[in-house]
Amino acid sequence: MSETRFKTVRNLPPDHLLGTGTAMCAGCGGLEALHQIYDILGEKTVFINAAGCMTLLAVYPFTPFRGSWLYTAMASAPAGAQGVRDALDILLERGRMTAAEDLQTVVLTGDGAAYGMGLSATSGAIERGLDFLYICYDNEGYGNTGQQTSGATPHGAGTATNKGALGYPGDKKDLFAIWAAHRPAYVATVIGAEPLDLARKVEQAMQLTGPRLILALAPCPTGWGFDPDATVQLGKLAVETGVWPLKESRGGKTMHTKVPKKRLPVEDYLKCQGRFAHLFVPERKDSVLLEIQAKIDAYWGAVECHGAVDP
Amino acid sequence: MKTASRILGTAFFLEGFEVQDAPRYGAERRGAPISAYVRASHREIKERGIIRDPSLVIVADETLVPMPAAGVFLGLSAQTMLLIHSREAPEVWRDRLNVEGPIRTLSPPGEDRDRLAWRHIGTVCAAAGARLVGVVSREALAASLKQELAGLNAASLEENLDHARWAYDLMEPGQGRVAPGRWLSAEAFPRPEWVDLQYEDARVAAPAIHAAMTSEQVETGLWRTRRPVIDPAHCKRCWWLCSTYCPDSAIRVDESGRPQIDYAHCKGCMVCVAQCPNHAIDMIPERVEPNAAMAGKDS
Ligand SMILES: Cc1ncc(C[n+]2csc(CCOP(=O)(O)OP(=O)(O)O)c2C)c(N)n1
Ligand code: SF4
Numbered sequence: 119m120s121e122t123r124f125k126t127v128r129n130l131p132p133d134h135l136l137g138t139g140t141a142m143c144a145g146c147g148g149l150e151a152l153h154q155i156y157d158i159l160g161e162k163t164v165f166i167n168a169a170g171c172m173t174l175l176a177v178y179p180f181t182p183f184r185g186s187w188l189y190t191a192m193a194s195a196p197a198g199a200q201g202v203r204d205a206l207d208i209l210l211e212r213g214r215m216t217a218a219e220d221l222q223t224v225v226l227t228g229d230g231a232a233y234g235m236g237l238s239a240t241s242g243a244i245e246r247g248l249d250f251l252y253i254c255y256d257n258e259g260y261g262n263t264g265q266q267t268s269g270a271t272p273h274g275a276g277t278a279t280n281k282g283a284l285g286y287p288g289d290k291k292d293l294f295a296i297w298a299a300h301r302p303a304y305v306a307t308v309i310g311a312e313p314l315d316l317a318r319k320v321e322q323a324m325q326l327t328g329p330r331l332i333l334a335l336a337p338c339p340t341g342w343g344f345d346p347d348a349t350v351q352l353g354k355l356a357v358e359t360g361v362w363p364l365k366e367s368r369g370g371k372t373m374h375t376k377v378p379k380k381r382l383p384v385e386d387y388l389k390c391q392g393r394f395a396h397l398f399v400p401e402r403k404d405s406v407l408l409e410i411q412a413k414i415d416a417y418w419g420a421v422e423c424h425g426a427v428d429p
Numbered sequence: 430m431k432t433a434s435r436i437l438g439t440a441f442f443l444e445g446f447e448v449q450d451a452p453r454y455g456a457e458r459r460g461a462p463i464s465a466y467v468r469a470s471h472r473e474i475k476e477r478g479i480i481r482d483p484s485l486v487i488v489a490d491e492t493l494v495p496m497p498a499a500g501v502f503l504g505l506s507a508q509t510m511l512l513i514h515s516r517e518a519p520e521v522w523r524d525r526l527n528v529e530g531p532i533r534t535l536s537p538p539g540e541d542r543d544r545l546a547w548r549h550i551g552t553v554c555a556a557a558g559a560r561l562v563g564v565v566s567r568e569a570l571a572a573s574l575k576q577e578l579a580g581l582n583a584a585s586l587e588e589n590l591d592h593a594r595w596a597y598d599l600m601e602p603g604q605g606r607v608a609p610g611r612w613l614s615a616e617a618f619p620r621p622e623w624v625d626l627q628y629e630d631a632r633v634a635a636p637a638i639h640a641a642m643t644s645e646q647v648e649t650g651l652w653r654t655r656r657p658v659i660d661p662a663h664c665k666r667c668w669w670l671c672s673t674y675c676p677d678s679a680i681r682v683d684e685s686g687r688p689q690i691d692y693a694h695c696k697g698c699m700v701c702v703a704q705c706p707n708h709a710i711d712m713i714p715e716r717v718e719p720n721a722a723m724a725g726k727d728s
Contacts, residue, residue: 127669127670127673128669130669130673132668132669132672132682133682134672134678134681135678136678137642137643137644137645137678138644138645138649138677138679138691138693139644139645139646139647139648139649139694140644140647140649140677141647141649142676142677143696144652144676144677144696144697144698145676145696145698145699145700146676147676149676149677150674150675150676150700153676153677153678154673175644176638176644178636179636179638179643180638180643180644180646181638181641181642181643181644182642182644182645183641183642184641184642185641187638310674310676311674313669313673313674339698345699346696346698346699347698347699347703348703349676349698349700350674350700350703350704351703351704
């Protein structure tokens with residue numbers, strides 16, 4: 119792995135590129151991750167944004183970006199990225215743009231698009247080896263339309279479409295594994311609560327060409343039911359309880375970048391969120407809690423068995 | 430406010446009225462302004478959409494008054510009663526707003542100025558409105574609350590009922606003072622002002638934005654209910670923390686390494702307060718002094 123310019127938090131960019139004044143909720147964990155990612159990506163980017171909360175970033179005539187932004191239908195951001203990349207390549211080829219003026223093609227979508235509606239377009243783009251970076255801010259539901267269940271909703275979470283006593287009966291899809299199975303250039307999970315780990319991964323991704331995924335868990339005060347001031351605290355808990363493994367995959371090898379030394383019980387993470395309240399009141403649903411804990415333990419058991427590097 | 434409109438709407442319904450009630454969202458975001466409306470009539474209501482000539486406008490949050498997106502003055506006339514949830518006297522508001530119609534204020538109970546403590550504001554506004562229109566009985570209001578707040582536990586419902594009674598009683602002097610709206614026939618409806626747009630080349634017609642960071646013109650600082658204040662004496666200038674965690678990039682670091690909060694845009698999420706390891710950021714209730722707010726300034 120190449121030298122990182124982010125050795126300590128002191129190396130994080132002190133200047134922020136993303137404009138203020140956006141319509142994202144106060145305390146939005148997705149916006150937190152996006153601004154940190156943008157600070158490292160820099161201004162020479164074109165964002166291709168599928169419908170979701172973040173499409174409200176650029177509502178005419180307002181934009182927080184310093185460069186271009188294109189809106190696409192929910193399922194089509196990777197197809198939009200293909201068009202933008204092709205157009206840039208043609209301009210380069212015809213000498214109408216210098217290599218120094220080239221832009222990075224960056225897809226930005228929520229989990230509803232990334233794990234579900236847009237998966238086919240994504241798979242196709244990876245197959246074609248499209249040179250693009252895909253940022254998914256994963257708020258584990260269709261946030262913009264009122265937090266309905268998505269393919270990223272975790273087991274047991276209450277959503278607008280799973281209001282029952284046990285929440286969502288399914289399991290969160292493993293988008294990291296789905297991407298990694300395509301053998302793309304790079305796949306990584308990040309979270310705004312761990313900005314140094316995030317910065318190194320974005321830096322890595324920028325040094326590679328081809329399809330690259332940055333998958334950010336995005337604590338969402340509105341959809342998850344917690345006070346906006348707890349966004350970072352909850353993000354840290356997601357890492358420390360092992361709910362959100364921080365890892366990256368290159369050349370078929372997966373490496374965990376932060377292995378919690380002593381994992382906290384998952385309850386610590388669940389009990390501060392309204393979407394899991396039904397697991398604690400009116401009575402504790404021990405069987406569900408044990409099931410969630412057992413799945414996390416099994417995941418980390420396998421990681422520990424292989425070492426943090428998974429062949 | 431969506432719930433307030435439902436409470437008032439259902440109360441009207443229980444009194445035998447035909448009713449419409451609906452919320453109106455702008456940006457569907459925490460902290461963004463929201464309004465809702467209620468129409469009630471003994472005749473079939475054929476009107477649709479937002480109310481163009483309201484009989485009563487209730488403002489739950491006085492800081493919305495100067496915010497154009499909140500549309501507080503939409504269709505206000507000399508016949509419209511304006512009820513503002515505010516400690517300021519009606520005369521003060523009359524001077525400030527220069528409106529002709531009757532103004533009443535509903536002073537929030539207690540000394541607490543932290544707006545997060547106003548948990549029953551929806552109920553309070555609905556109950557006050559019910560008294561002012563004069564045709565909703567105490568019983569219908571209570572029955573409506575029980576129906577609309579059925580999801581709450583018994584203690585919360587009781588708290589809401591208490592607040593409703595308080596507001597209903599408080600508005601007694603204004604009972605029935607709301608003038609019923611005019612009955613609009615389709616003919617009297619203003620014709621839409623169509624503007625013919627010619628088809629233009631996509632390069633001209635597409636809503637393209639040609640400048641960077643124009644979002645900075647949107648003052649999301651108005652969303653704040655609490656204000657983070659950095660105490661320079663305790664700030665250890667470990668600048669990266671608050672400035673990196675702030676979701677909105679609203680904390681900038683100056684040349685001397687001091688973080689500066691951009692109050693025009695800080696939404697008041699308090700992530701910085703929760704994360705500062707030196708506890709150098711205090712949290713105080715937001716007080717937009719109405720005069721400053723009127724001038725479009727953030728105090
Ligand atoms: C094909 C299609 N179906 C439905 C919608 C309506 N819609 C707009 S945003 C949204 C939610 C998107 O969820 P996600 O991708 O998770 O992003 P988030 O809103 O959480 O940011 C939906 C369903 C749409 N724009 N396109
Ligand atoms: S709903 Fe959630 S993800 Fe969407 S803007 Fe609000 S906090 Fe962010």
